[in-house]
Amino acid sequence: MTTNHASDLYDAVNDWGPSDDFFLRFLTSMPGARALDLGCGTGGITRAAAEAGCDMVGIDPDRSSLEAARSKPGAHRVCWIEGTSHSIPTGTSFDVAIMSANVVQAILDDTELAQSLRDIAAHLTPGGRLAFDTRDPDARGWEAWTKERSRRTVRLPEGEVQHWYQTTHVDEELGLVDFGAHEVAPDGTENIERSRIRFRSHDRVRALLVGAGLVVQDVFGGFHSEPVGQGAGVLVVIARLP
Numbered sequence: 001m002t003t004n005h006a007s008d009l010y011d012a013v014n015d016w017g018p019s020d021d022f023f024l025r026f027l028t029s030m031p032g033a034r035a036l037d038l039g040c041g042t043g044g045i046t047r048a049a050a051e052a053g054c055d056m057v058g059i060d061p062d063r064s065s066l067e068a069a070r071s072k073p074g075a076h077r078v079c080w081i082e083g084t085s086h087s088i089p090t091g092t093s094f095d096v097a098i099m100s101a102n103v104v105q106a107i108l109d110d111t112e113l114a115q116s117l118r119d120i121a122a123h124l125t126p127g128g129r130l131a132f133d134t135r136d137p138d139a140r141g142w143e144a145w146t147k148e149r150s151r152r153t154v155r156l157p158e159g160e161v162q163h164w165y166q167t168t169h170v171d172e173e174l175g176l177v178d179f180g181a182h183e184v185a186p187d188g189t190e191n192i193e194r195s196r197i198r199f200r201s202h203d204r205v206r207a208l209l210v211g212a213g214l215v216v217q218d219v220f221g222g223f224h225s226e227p228v229g230q231g232a233g234v235l236v237v238i239a240r241l242p
Contacts, residue, residue, distance in 0.1 A: 043069030
């Protein structure tokens with residue numbers, strides 16, 4: 001197992017797709033935009049937007065992800081910061097901000113998410129916009145997280161591994177889902193990374209944005225502007241500061 005195994009696995013499992021295209025278009029819709037990627041992870045979208053001319057700040061609480069991001073081509077164009085929304089530098093302002101890859105669902109507490117949204121709003125310019133995605137609970141995506149339905153072969157520097165997700169517990173009332181990310185190495189060793197995320201309803205997401213002083217501009221059901229319930233089982237949200 002290599003030093004960068006976790007970030008290599010993340011990048012291999014989460015290869016570039018329609019969501020990345022959407023967020024990159026969003027960030028680059030204003031040439032030379034001052035832009036924030038909160039929860040930037042290993043920085044794929046962050047670096048692509050910087051290469052396209054955005055003045056990018058990438059923030060993430062996971063040190064190993066940031067170390068991986070900093071080691072990639074074009075990383076020098078980005079200001080990388082370890083932390084959360086509390087770590088947004090004082091005095092900075094942004095034309096656009098994103099929270100991609102369902103990072104909103106990793107923030108389990110509504111109070112914490114509300115504070116994150118307020119922190120972002122406080123650093124947006126008038127008319128500045130925020131976009132994020134979060135899985136739609138009505139689509140019941142956790143039901144597809146089984147070995148039979150999610151197993152795939154992933155190529156890593158040390159060889160091919162088998163990877164899948166397995167839901168272990170669902171609290172539909174609270175929207176909390178526990179699951180394991182399973183990985184079987186070439187030598188047959190199995191590793192399970194256990195996680196908990198939160199699914200929030202369309203109405204709850206709207207209420208949190210309004211409470212943060214943001215105006216909901218659009219909510220789509222997919223990354224091609226599909227209506228809610230008719231896309232990829234997600235809520236793609238665009239909000240703006242009045």
